[in-house]
Amino acid sequence: MVTASSLTKRFGELVAVDGLTFSLHSGTVTGFLGPNGAGKTTTLRLLLGLADPTSGEALVFGRRYRELDDPARRVGAVLESNDFHPGRSGRDHLRTLALAAEIPRGRVEEVLELVELEPVAARRVKTYSLGMRQRLGLAGALLGDPELLILDEPANGLDPAGVHWLRGFLRRFAEQGRTVLVSSHVLAEVAQTVDQVVIIDRGRLLTTGPLGDLTERGRTLEEVYLELTARGAR
């Protein structure tokens, strides 16, 4: 479903992603973890065709994202929490995306209802709180009813009720046989939501596998994570 093979991205001297290999299976929620600057966002950008790898390959449904025929109906993604024109209403933002993807207008209202933004949909995005922007971004990702969701730090700015709602939403999404890749650095939150993890540091894979395998013998995800990333720093 999602595969990275020897994925590498250099920016001049800096190696942001360094020979990364991992894959995701359908019906799972995978937590994509690593310290700030580990290369998480760059990896997601490579998967989503916004950046091209220096070497290696990132495939989604067996193809490069830029070659997918109808990407909005297969993949939904949110990379930044504020990718909106401040003067455009939330509803019009979604309508521009729906028009480009040839998604019926009624679906815009459906996703607005789903993320509970209907009451403010006519307001300009500049009046939205961070939590509302996160939900608007998610609504955009869900427009095409995709099989795969890729979210970069989706819990940022959500209040406890919002985090709870998001966790339930992602679990239900995966239970329908669909797939989620979610990057985060809130480990306590991740431990409650994901069933697989991919942990990277300085562009390299530290470990990947089911959360249950990592946290056997009563260790917490935090302990495992800190040990792995500390070893990488040495």
Place this chain on the structure above:
Amino acid sequence: MTAQLRAELLKHRSTFTNLGLLLGMLGLVLLAVLLHALSLPADRLDSASNQVEVFRFGPLLGTLFAGLVGALSITGEIRHGTIRPTFLVTPRRGRVLAAKIVASGLVGTVFGLVAVGVAVGVGSAALAARGIPITLEGGDYTLMPAGGIAAAALWAPIGLGLGALLRSQVATLIAIFLWLFFVENLLIDFVPGVGRFAPGAAAAAITGLDRETLLAPALGALLLALYAAAAATAGVTATLRRDVP
């Protein structure tokens, strides 16, 4: 590409950016036309060539603002980050840019139409109010508006191509202003043989202005179309090759 075009047209309609630009352009056209039509002595406004100098602010400002519309249609998306969802939904970036070229060309045409219409209408009314007879001939009256609108339509893709290359909104807008109002003036004043081939001079040439210095209107149109194609091609090529910001 129809789907992308409809999306781009909605982007133009769903913010106040274009309305603000349109109002700014109208204000400048009114100011420039009225200042000339009302404050110059009557004996400097009676010949056809003098009257063209009054009306020319319509095509000139229409062209400038169409260029700004084109530039903002890509740099605005980069600045606000909407370029990411745009390219996630349509990862064939060439389709998005083709739609942007058509959409901003259409909006640029409207800007040209409004600027030329207001300049000719208000300029004629101001001259009539002072009792100065209009000495422009039918040919001038056709060529200037038609040329002004065509120049605006072609300057939108020029602005867009430049914006796609530079990517910074501020840098693109400054570059367009500096080029049209500073560099080209210097070129026309000091090396007119070179300056007449510049994109702003080509736009002025289409409207039939100053035929001693500038190119013939048809030649100006052809040259400006080449500039538009070159700028659009450069912008598309750069966008296909570089990573999305």
